[in-house]
Amino acid sequence: xxxxxxxxxxxxxxxxxxxxxxxxxxxxxxxxxxxxxxxxxxxxxxxxxxxxxxxxxxxxxxxxxxxxxxxxxxxxxxxxxxxxxxxxxxxxxxxxxxxxxxxxxxxxxxxxxxxxxxxxxxxxxxxxxxxxxxxxxxxxxxxxxxxxxxxxxxxxxxxxxxxxxxxxxxxxxxxxxxxxxxxxxxxxxxxxxxxxxxxxxxxxxxxxxxxxxxxxxxxxxxxxxxxxxxxxxxxxxxxxxxxxxxxxxxxxxxxxx
Numbered sequence: 001x002x003x004x005x006x007x008x009x010x011x012x013x014x015x016x017x018x019x020x021x022x023x024x025x026x027x028x029x030x031x032x033x034x035x036x037x038x039x040x041x042x043x044x045x046x047x048x049x050x051x052x053x054x055x056x057x058x059x060x061x062x063x064x065x066x067x068x069x070x071x072x073x074x075x076x077x078x079x080x081x082x083x084x085x086x087x088x089x090x091x092x093x094x095x096x097x098x099x100x101x102x103x104x105x106x107x108x109x110x111x112x113x114x115x116x117x118x119x120x121x122x123x124x125x126x127x128x129x130x131x132x133x134x135x136x137x138x139x140x141x142x143x144x145x146x147x148x149x150x151x152x153x154x155x156x157x158x159x160x161x162x163x164x165x166x167x168x169x170x171x172x173x174x175x176x177x178x179x180x181x182x183x184x185x186x187x188x189x190x191x192x193x194x195x196x197x198x199x200x201x202x203x204x205x206x207x208x209x210x211x212x213x214x215x216x217x218x219x220x221x222x223x224x225x226x227x228x229x230x231x232x233x234x235x236x237x238x239x240x241x242x243x244x245x246x247x248x249x250x251x252x253x254x255x256x257x
Contacts, residue, residue: 016046016104016130018171025182026050028164029102029128036096040087040103040113040129043067045074047102052079059095061087061103088113092120099123104130107176111135111151121158127185128164136163136181148241150209154202156245157192159185193249201252208240208248215239228254 016022025047031037031054038059042048044067052058052075061083062068068084083090088109092101101124105113110131117127131139140161141147155161165182169175195201208219217226217236226236232250234243243251 014104014107014172014174014176015043016171017173018167021165021167021171022046022050024165025102025128025130026054028182028184029100029126031055031100035125036099038083038092038095038099038101040101040105042071043104045071047104048075048080051102057081059083061085061090063087088116092117093123097123098125100125101127102129107132107135107178114139114151114155118155118158121187124185124187127159128182129185130167130180130182132176133166133179133181136183139183139185143244144242146241149212150205153205153209153245153248155185157195157201157249158187160188160191161185192244192246193253195249196253196256200256201248204252204255205248208243212240216243224251224255 016025029037029051031051033054033056035055036059037051037055038061039048039051040061042060042062048058048060048071057079059081060071062071063084063086065084068082071080071082083095092099101117101120114129135151138147138149138151139155140163141149141152162184163181164184167180167182169177169179171180204220204223207223208216210219215237216224216229216234216239219240220229229236229251232247232254234247234251
């Protein structure tokens with residue numbers, strides 16, 4: 001790996017360097033010729049090169065001008081389409097009607113970026129991301145455990161998710177201070193019930209988890225009363241992590257009606 005590029009903390013740059021891990025990630029993505037794939041944060045090209053070898057053409061989203069210049073030097077435009085700018089503001093829907101999204105996501109913006117990406121669930125076939133393991137644990141958590149929260153519910157309502165690979169710090173340069181993991185996200189339609197009003201669902205979930213140690217009765221005051229909870233068979237004295245994703249869907253749909 002070329003180390004002439006100095007990793008920038010403000011972009012959360014940690015570059016993959018372990019060839020075995022890179023091969024495992026690319027095999028998990030399973031890119032096929034003709035597929036539209038966009039890589040977020042290609043960095044020094046550790047995933048870009050093997051993805052291109054299988055695809056023939058790749059889209060990348062990158063904010064760092066130095067890296068963009070490197071990419072333009074190494075890859076011709078007919079092989080690599082570069083979308084310059086912040087992934088948080090990028091319209092992923094502009095890439096194509098169907099796509100796979102992959103990447104080693106900057107850990108400092110991973111949660112807002114995941115919420116942004118979730119908006120494109122109906123155009124995505126699969127997503128594979130390297131993230132802080134702690135974040136992946138929250139994404140795949142089951143009701144009732146400490147990792148289960150707002151992120152869990154907001155993503156599981158749209159995606160089936162699984163941790164496909166744990167990655168140690170020494171797989172990167174510079175090594176991060178945390179363990180990492182690769183998550184696979186596959187959109188599903190209504191596995192937990194159809195959400196009637198997504199904006200209302202988001203508001204409900206955010207308010208329910210605003211103070212984790214408080215009960216649903218306290219957290220949802222002003223939005224849901226005890227009678228509505230009882231009508232749906234939900235105990236108002238429960239804490240928010242006790243409710244399954246389907247319970248939040250039922251509750252939001254009851255409010256929407």
